[in-house]
Amino acid sequence: MVGKIVEVEAYRGSDDPASHAFRGLTPRNAPMFGEPGRAYVYFTYGNHYCLNITTRESGIPGAVLIRAIEPIEGISAMVRLRPKVPKLALTNGPGKLTKALRIDKSLNEIDMTKHGPLYVTKAEAGDFEVGRSTRIGIAAGKDRLWRFYVFGNPYVSQRQTAEGLQRPRLGRKEPERVI
DNA sequence: TCGAAGATTCTA
DNA sequence: AGAATCTTCGAA
Numbered sequence: 001m002v003g004k005i006v007e008v009e010a011y012r013g014s015d016d017p018a019s020h021a022f023r024g025l026t027p028r029n030a031p032m033f034g035e036p037g038r039a040y041v042y043f044t045y046g047n048h049y050c051l052n053i054t055t056r057e058s059g060i061p062g063a064v065l066i067r068a069i070e071p072i073e074g075i076s077a078m079v080r081l082r083p084k085v086p087k088l089a090l091t092n093g094p095g096k097l098t099k100a101l102r103i104d105k106s107l108n109e110i111d112m113t114k115h116g117p118l119y120v121t122k123a124e125a126g127d128f129e130v131g132r133s134t135r136i137g138i139a140a141g142k143d144r145l146w147r148f149y150v151f152g153n154p155y156v157s158q159r160q161t162a163e164g165l166q167r168p169r170l171g172r173k174e175p176e177r178v179i
Numbered sequence: 180t181c182g183a184a185g186a187t188t189c190t191a
Numbered sequence: 192a193g194a195a196t197c198t199t200c201g202a203a
Contacts, residue, residue: 009186018186020199028199045187046196052186065186095187137186181203190194 001077001101003069003091004123007149007156009135011052013061018141021061032061037113041098041105048095049104053112053120067136067147068092070155071100092157128153 011019011032020029020042031040031054040052040063056062069091071078078090078100091097098104103118112119131151134142149156 011186020186023201026200042186043198044185046185046198047189048187050186067186093187135186139185181201183200183202185197185199188195191192 001074002072003097003101004072004125005066005068005120006070006153007066007068007092007147009065009067009148010055010146011063011065012056016141016144018135018138018144019061021063025061029061031109032063034058034109035111036062037111039107039110039112039118041103041108043105045095049098050094051098051103051107065094066097067094068149068155068157069097069101070153088154092155094157 011021013019013021013032014024016022019032020026021032025033028042029040031038032052034054035058036054036056038054040054041049042052043049051066052063053066054063071087071091075087075090079085079087081102082090082096082100085096089096091100101118107118110116110118129151131149132145133147133149134145135147136157
């Protein structure tokens, strides 16, 4: 299965009250303090896994939550994992995409920079614009515009009207693929 | 050991 | 708008 990442949120450490790492190292958030480029998978609300990719050097907490992807290959397999769900809703949320890609805690801490069961890689992509807004589903840290998404992409999660929404800016970066 | 909250989703 | 559902963490 292959998808293009179209929506992410950034989380940091003691300077970010919305982050799992805000109060320091715990067993759950340990990957955020570890090597960059690893998966940080956590379970929440009794039902859902969420996938992050760690971003900062060892000892400094940081991760990017993958909130939505655009399905590219293996769509029938994704539908099998999320039966009776229309294509547009297959992977447009952090808990939805982990289910559609069968991502769970067994992939926690996996190296996502190398070819393996779950990894990211650069791919061709035309020009696109990046929208940004406040992060979704958080109680603190609402002042930061740390949610980023491909502007106008229909596979972005349905809450683009979150407060703090800004019109597209930032540049043309190649999006990446998840497998 | 216990209670409350949670980087969500689905249904009514 | 509210329930579901259970892990995690901090406080007691």
